[in-house]
Amino acid sequence: MMDLDPSVPLKIAVIGAGLVGSLNACMLGKRGFKVDVYEYRQDIRKSNLVKGRTINLALSHRGLKALEIVGLDNSVLCKHAIPMRGRMIHALDGCQKPILYDALEKQSIYSVERKYLNELLISAGDKYENVTFNFEHKFMRLDSTTNTLDFQNKRTGEIFRTTADLVIGADGAFSAVRREIMMKQPMFQFSQTYIEHGYLELCIPPTNDNKFAMLPNYLHIWPRSTFMMIALPNQDKTWTVSLFMPLSKFGELDSPERLSEFFEEYFPDALDLIGKDKLIKDYFATSSSHLVSIKCQPFHYKGKCVIVGDAAHAMVPFYGQGMNAGFEDCLILDQLFDQYSTNTDTILEEFSKRRCDDAAAICDLAMYNYIEMRDLVNKRSFLMRKKLDNILFKFFPSLWIPLYNSVTFSSMRYSHCINNKKWQDKALERAAQVLLVLFLPIVIGLFLMLLYSFYSVDD
Amino acid sequence: MMDLDPSVPLKIAVIGAGLVGSLNACMLGKRGFKVDVYEYRQDIRKSNLVKGRTINLALSHRGLKALEIVGLDNSVLCKHAIPMRGRMIHALDGCQKPILYDALEKQSIYSVERKYLNELLISAGDKYENVTFNFEHKFMRLDSTTNTLDFQNKRTGEIFRTTADLVIGADGAFSAVRREIMMKQPMFQFSQTYIEHGYLELCIPPTNDNKFAMLPNYLHIWPRSTFMMIALPNQDKTWTVSLFMPLSKFGELDSPERLSEFFEEYFPDALDLIGKDKLIKDYFATSSSHLVSIKCQPFHYKGKCVIVGDAAHAMVPFYGQGMNAGFEDCLILDQLFDQYSTNTDTILEEFSKRRCDDAAAICDLAMYNYIEMRDLVNKRSFLMRKKLDNILFKFFPSLWIPLYNSVTFSSMRYSHCINNKKWQDKALERAAQVLLVLFLPIVIGLFLMLLYSFYSVDD
Numbered sequence: 001m002m003d004l005d006p007s008v009p010l011k012i013a014v015i016g017a018g019l020v021g022s023l024n025a026c027m028l029g030k031r032g033f034k035v036d037v038y039e040y041r042q043d044i045r046k047s048n049l050v051k052g053r054t055i056n057l058a059l060s061h062r063g064l065k066a067l068e069i070v071g072l073d074n075s076v077l078c079k080h081a082i083p084m085r086g087r088m089i090h091a092l093d094g095c096q097k098p099i100l101y102d103a104l105e106k107q108s109i110y111s112v113e114r115k116y117l118n119e120l121l122i123s124a125g126d127k128y129e130n131v132t133f134n135f136e137h138k139f140m141r142l143d144s145t146t147n148t149l150d151f152q153n154k155r156t157g158e159i160f161r162t163t164a165d166l167v168i169g170a171d172g173a174f175s176a177v178r179r180e181i182m183m184k185q186p187m188f189q190f191s192q193t194y195i196e197h198g199y200l201e202l203c204i205p206p207t208n209d210n211k212f213a214m215l216p217n218y219l220h221i222w223p224r225s226t227f228m229m230i231a232l233p234n235q236d237k238t239w240t241v242s243l244f245m246p247l248s249k250f251g252e253l254d255s256p257e258r259l260s261e262f263f264e265e266y267f268p269d270a271l272d273l274i275g276k277d278k279l280i281k282d283y284f285a286t287s288s289s290h291l292v293s294i295k296c297q298p299f300h301y302k303g304k305c306v307i308v309g310d311a312a313h314a315m316v317p318f319y320g321q322g323m324n325a326g327f328e329d330c331l332i333l334d335q336l337f338d339q340y341s342t343n344t345d346t347i348l349e350e351f352s353k354r355r356c357d358d359a360a361a362i363c364d365l366a367m368y369n370y371i372e373m374r375d376l377v378n379k380r381s382f383l384m385r386k387k388l389d390n391i392l393f394k395f396f397p398s399l400w401i402p403l404y405n406s407v408t409f410s411s412m413r414y415s416h417c418i419n420n421k422k423w424q425d426k427a428l429e430r431a432a433q434v435l436l437v438l439f440l441p442i443v444i445g446l447f448l449m450l451l452y453s454f455y456s457v458d459d
Numbered sequence: 460m461m462d463l464d465p466s467v468p469l470k471i472a473v474i475g476a477g478l479v480g481s482l483n484a485c486m487l488g489k490r491g492f493k494v495d496v497y498e499y500r501q502d503i504r505k506s507n508l509v510k511g512r513t514i515n516l517a518l519s520h521r522g523l524k525a526l527e528i529v530g531l532d533n534s535v536l537c538k539h540a541i542p543m544r545g546r547m548i549h550a551l552d553g554c555q556k557p558i559l560y561d562a563l564e565k566q567s568i569y570s571v572e573r574k575y576l577n578e579l580l581i582s583a584g585d586k587y588e589n590v591t592f593n594f595e596h597k598f599m600r601l602d603s604t605t606n607t608l609d610f611q612n613k614r615t616g617e618i619f620r621t622t623a624d625l626v627i628g629a630d631g632a633f634s635a636v637r638r639e640i641m642m643k644q645p646m647f648q649f650s651q652t653y654i655e656h657g658y659l660e661l662c663i664p665p666t667n668d669n670k671f672a673m674l675p676n677y678l679h680i681w682p683r684s685t686f687m688m689i690a691l692p693n694q695d696k697t698w699t700v701s702l703f704m705p706l707s708k709f710g711e712l713d714s715p716e717r718l719s720e721f722f723e724e725y726f727p728d729a730l731d732l733i734g735k736d737k738l739i740k741d742y743f744a745t746s747s748s749h750l751v752s753i754k755c756q757p758f759h760y761k762g763k764c765v766i767v768g769d770a771a772h773a774m775v776p777f778y779g780q781g782m783n784a785g786f787e788d789c790l791i792l793d794q795l796f797d798q799y800s801t802n803t804d805t806i807l808e809e810f811s812k813r814r815c816d817d818a819a820a821i822c823d824l825a826m827y828n829y830i831e832m833r834d835l836v837n838k839r840s841f842l843m844r845k846k847l848d849n850i851l852f853k854f855f856p857s858l859w860i861p862l863y864n865s866v867t868f869s870s871m872r873y874s875h876c877i878n879n880k881k882w883q884d885k886a887l888e889r890a891a892q893v894l895l896v897l898f899l900p901i902v903i904g905l906f907l908m909l910l911y912s913f914y915s916v917d918d
Contacts, residue, residue: 179642183638186653186749187653187749188651188653189651189652189653190649190650190651191649191650191651191652192647192648192649192650193648193650194646194647194648290645290646
């Protein structure tokens with residue numbers, strides 16, 4: 001690919017017209033490349049449901065920074081996103097306590113509907129003359145010697161053959177591009193880990209006077225230690241509720257009676273808001289979904305093919321960073337195109353170097369955050385540390401960035417976010433030791449004074 | 460599968476006629492099942508080379524126990540295996556020091572040629588009327604609703620369709636059965652990890668008077684800390700030499716001069732035995748191979764399909780347990796057939812329960828043993844521990860089984876071998892603490908006596 005004429009635009013095939021694929025197509029289209037997007041599903045703008053996907057997502061700093069490149073950040077934020085300032089913790093007795101995400105600058109994350117955002121991105125791509133969307137096209141194979149790609153047209157069953165200088169696999173956690181190209185390369189590191197917990201989506205309807213049934217500007221959490229429920233607000237005043245539990249627990253709740261009892265015991269306030277009949281109807285209408293975490297390395301194959309988004313780093317949803325990390329992939333690719341023009345050999349190699357460790361880091365952070373959300377938010381030690389972090393952040397804003405802030409409200413590399421947190425933990429531990437050493441003489445002094453006064457009285 | 464008539468023999472398709480597939484076919488054939496073995500390669504009995512595979516293997520207790528079932532243990536041991544009593548450590552100056560594998564009972568592991576053993580197993584299977592080997596048949600797909608299997612005949616290109624009650628995937632580290640069946644199941648845990656080191660095979664020829672160039676009853680090791688070379692004896696008095704190094708190091712040795720210098724510096728005695736010309740010829744005739752470790756879970760899909768051997772748990776070769784673990788898979792499957800007749804639902808479920816953790820354990824142990832072989836064997840602390848282990852093993856033979864013995868000379872579950880070692884480490888640590896507490900008063904007492912005597916003299 002080194003000998004490509006930089007004045008001739010690249011011909012790029014993007015596999016997948018989901019969130020990450022279509023944003024990528026917009027960015028590449030803006031550069032004047034010839035972009036063909038191939039999507040297995042039908043056009044989401046013409047379909048009603050995105051099966052097996054969560055309905056809404058939490059958009060934050062990294063995602064917004066990427067949308068900015070194609071001028072979409074404001075159109076998302078102003079019209080169709082609901083800011084969430086913090087977590088609203090629901091105790092067993094129905095008491096609610098907020099924990100702000102950013103106590104200092106009051107920054108929010110944004111609840112946005114997947115379907116709306118995906119449609120917006122496809123339509124934005126469609127506006128470029130040099131970007132074409134091909135729906136219901138199944139990726140079959142890539143012949144990397146001739147750069148030939150085969151797709152099956154799902155309507156006609158016919159095989160469609162084309163060529164591309166570069167293939168971008170944005171085809172999700174079960175990526176065919178990853179399976180057909182990356183997995184066949186020697187030295188391709190790969191792991192897929194299913195957690196023992198699954199999820200199921202429910203819904204809290206608006207009140208009778210068509211208002212939000214709970215305070216809208218929060219991500220509501222019912223942390224119950226080994227399981228949890230969360231709720232994100234939607235434009236139509238409904239709440240998308242996700243119940244996360246051990247898969248075995250889903251198996252146990254196999255009758256309307258057991259389900260009701262379970263909700264009465266653990267989520268009595270939510271039960272009132274959902275309504276018992278609706279709960280039973282929605283719960284038994286679907287089965288629980290699995291949660292998978294995928295790590296791999298490298299993300300590219302020569303200068304010919306690269307995977308981005310869930311195809312490269314599917315993660316459990318607990319940090320709300322799946323889409324944001326995927327959008328940041330596009331941003332980083334875009335920056336590498338700025339830097340290296342059409343030298344895809346270097347661009348893709350640098351992309352793997354720059355991104356693999358960070359992707360693995362956010363996968364790990366997402367795993368950790370499930371424990372924080374379902375359990376730690378209930379602990380005093382967690383809340384005290386949060387307060388201490390906020391105070392230190394206030395006085396040393398560039399030095400002491402708390403973990404959640406670095407992940408959600410900054411562009412700090414994910415791997416650095418983890419190292420940063422480790423450094424903070426160590427610093428606090430040291431500080432505690434120093435305090436102990438400083439106070440020990442005082443305590444001993446006080447004790448001796450007490451002894452002395454005791455004997456003095458005796459005298 | 461629960462409703463199979465136990466009086467009607469199962470129809471079983473074994474994919475892969477390598478070591479594990481053909482031993483499995485023998486065991487199943489012995490039970491009277493209708494067994495069809497499908498192998499991608501041509502009949503090894505008619506071919507000269509097994510490309511990309513090590514030429515010889517170390518057979519030990521677990522492998523022998525499995526061969527016993529089909530009456531093959533003695534025919535392997537007596538005729539075609541060379542016992543290796545221990546490691547022979549080659550220092551830089553050419554000094555050789557043995558470390559016995561089993562100082563107490565003098566048990567050996569056995570160097571055996573892959574091709575010989577594979578041929579023996581295929582021929583043993585061929586003797587059963589109900590076992591058929593189909594070579595040059597590529598596994599394509601399994602339709603699990605109809606139990607239909609498709610193969611491509613590699614000579615004619617034709618698709619061959621058949622049915623089977625049970626499919627056994629013994630098709631190696633890059634198993635098509637695993638890819639086409641297991642990988643498509645939800646909750647299938649999978650990881651493939653390539654290590655940064657590779658290997659290349661060389662050869663030490665016999666002496667001019669056709670004798671072994673080194674003491675034959677040892678596995679010779681040149682441990683060089685970050686890399687190593689090993690040699691296993693062959694029937695024809697040659698030695699198969701494997702050089703294990705970081706892949707980058709192989710890249711650096713890109714000229715005959717650099718290669719010679721490297722061998723002169725690190726393996727001078729081996730260089731004399733191989734011969735400089737032969738070394739250069741053999742080294743540059745092939746390129747280094749990668750080393751992969753594969754873990755997954757479960758090993759089965761319903762009562763219909765199961766993977767065994769490298770398909771289920773490919774490992775790096777440093778514990779000499781790859782084949783032995785695969786043979787033990789066959790043995791455990793055989794025991795489960797004893798226990799549950801033709802109830803494949805239960806047999807396969809129990810197989811995963813019984814085997815997945817152990818497979819992961821031996822994969823980890825194999826990774827660890829590279830460090831032991833290339834580095835620890837040079838350390839005094841390692842040799843002292845080995846001596847202490849041997850003493851304790853002698854006095855408490857059923858209580859204190861050293862790690863290497865438990866893995867290589869027993870049928871202890873691999874996961875128990877690891878736990879056993881952890882327990883031993885902890886016990887030794889405790890013992891050291893107790894000794895310290897016991898001896899401290901004595902040391903203090905001695906010190907005080909010394910002080911006293913010093914002052915007494917002054918008086």
